[in-house]
Amino acid sequence: MTLFxxxxxTVGMMVQPxxxxxxxxxxxxxxxxxxxxxxxxxxxxxxxxxLFAATFPPLVRLLAWPLESRYPPLVFADGxxxxxxxxxxxxxxxxxxxxxxxxxxxxxxxRARLVEGVRLARLFPNAVxxxxxxxxxxxxxxxxxxxxxxxxxxxxxxIRLLPESLDTEHEARLxxxxxxxxxxxxxxxxxxxxxxxxxxxxxxxxxxxxxxxxIGPRSPESRQAVNRHRWRPRAGSLADSEExxxxxxxxxxxxxxxx
Numbered sequence: 001m002t003l004f005x006x007x008x009x010t011v012g013m014m015v016q017p018x019x020x021x022x023x024x025x026x027x028x029x030x031x032x033x034x035x036x037x038x039x040x041x042x043x044x045x046x047x048x049x050x051l052f053a054a055t056f057p058p059l060v061r062l063l064a065w066p067l068e069s070r071y072p073p074l075v076f077a078d079g080x081x082x083x084x085x086x087x088x089x090x091x092x093x094x095x096x097x098x099x100x101x102x103x104x105x106x107x108x109x110x111r112a113r114l115v116e117g118v119r120l121a122r123l124f125p126n127a128v129x130x131x132x133x134x135x136x137x138x139x140x141x142x143x144x145x146x147x148x149x150x151x152x153x154x155x156x157x158x159i160r161l162l163p164e165s166l167d168t169e170h171e172a173r174l175x176x177x178x179x180x181x182x183x184x185x186x187x188x189x190x191x192x193x194x195x196x197x198x199x200x201x202x203x204x205x206x207x208x209x210x211x212x213x214x215i216g217p218r219s220p221e222s223r224q225a226v227n228r229h230r231w232r233p234r235a236g237s238l239a240d241s242e243e244x245x246x247x248x249x250x251x252x253x254x255x256x257x258x259x
Contacts, residue, residue, distance in 0.1 A: 015249065016242045017054040021047045054241035055233040061216035063244050068190040069218070071197070074120065074210035082127045082208060083182025084160075086175050087117035088168060088196060089133020089141035090189075096139045102147030105139070109189060109243075112213035114145050117187045118152045120210055124185065129154055130178065132162035132171050168192070168250075169199050176203035189213045191247050195254055215240045 024047035031040035053059055090110035094100050106114060114131070121129040129149055133141025142163040150156055160178065165171040168188075175184060183206045188196050190211035200207045 016245055017050060018238065018242065021051050021054075024050070052233060055235065055237045057230050057232070057234060057237045060237045060240050060244065064191055064215040064240070067192075067194055067244070067247055068211070068214055068216060070194045071190075071209035071211050072218075073212070074185065074208060077123050080124065080183065080185075080208060082124055082185045084130050084175070084179055084184045085117055085120045085124060085127045085210075086130045086171075086184050086186050087113050087132070087145060088171055088186070088188040088192070089113075089131065089145065089162075089165065091133070092135065092139050092141055092144045095135065095144075101151055102144050103151050105144050106141070106148055109213060110141055110145065111148070113187055113189065114148050115152070116210065116212035117145075118149055118154055120185055120187060121149075121154055121158065127185065128160050129158055130160045130162060130175065132165040132174070134164060134166050168196050172196075172199040172203045172205065175200065176205050179205055182206070183208060185210050187212060189243070191215060191244055192250075195247060195250050198254055215244070 024043045028040045028043035028047065031043060090113060091107040092105050093107040094105045097105060103111060117129060121127060131142045131145035131149065133145065135141060140163040142161040146159050146161050149159055162171065162174050165174055186196060186200060186207045187210045190213060193209050193211045197207055197209055
C-alpha cells in the first residue's frame, strides 16, 4: 500500500457531499460567532442547497444516467466463452463476524456484484469466477466474496481470489496477468463500469462489460414511472450521490493520471 493510495482515498472521502455539508455548517457557525451575518447566511444556504441536491432522487438519477447508460446489462451468453468472470470488490459491512454468513457480511454493493457474478458464472460454466478486494486491516472483501459464492453454490475450485488488490487500477493489472489474453466478463456497479473498462483496456484485457446495481432505471417507460412516484428527498439518495461523486472524481483522476 502506497502513500499516494492513502492520500487518494483520504481526499476522495473528504470531498464527498456530506463532509462538505458539515464543513459549510461549521463555517456558518464560525461566521455567527465572528458576527459576519452575511457570510453565515451564505454558508448555511450553500449547505442546505447541497444537501437537498444530494438527496433529491430525480437529480441523482439524472446524474447517474450518463454513467449507467454506457453499457447494457449482460443477459444472454450470445456464444461467448470467457476465461474469467471478474467481480470487482467493494467492502465488507460486518468483517470477521463468525455468527453471520459470508453473504450477509458483505456490504450492499459488494453483495449485488457478487450475486451478478454468480449468475454469470452459471451462464458461462467454463469460466473461472474471480473475486477481489483488500480489507484495509479487516476481513478482505475477496475472502468474504469467495465464501459467499460458495454459499450460493459455486464450487470452490472454480473460484480464484485477488485479496491483495487495492483499487480498480490494481485489479486491472492483476487480472491481465491472470487472464492470459482470454476474454474477461467484468462485473461491477453500473456507474463504475466506464472507469473500470478504461483501466482494463489500458492493460490490454479483452472485456465484456456486465454492469449491475443500477441507481436509475434504463427504459424510458420505467424512468417515467419512477420519476412520477419517487421524487421526495430521501436518505438513500445521499448514498447514491456519494457513489456518483466518487465516480466522477475517479474519471477525472483517470483522464489526468492514466498510465
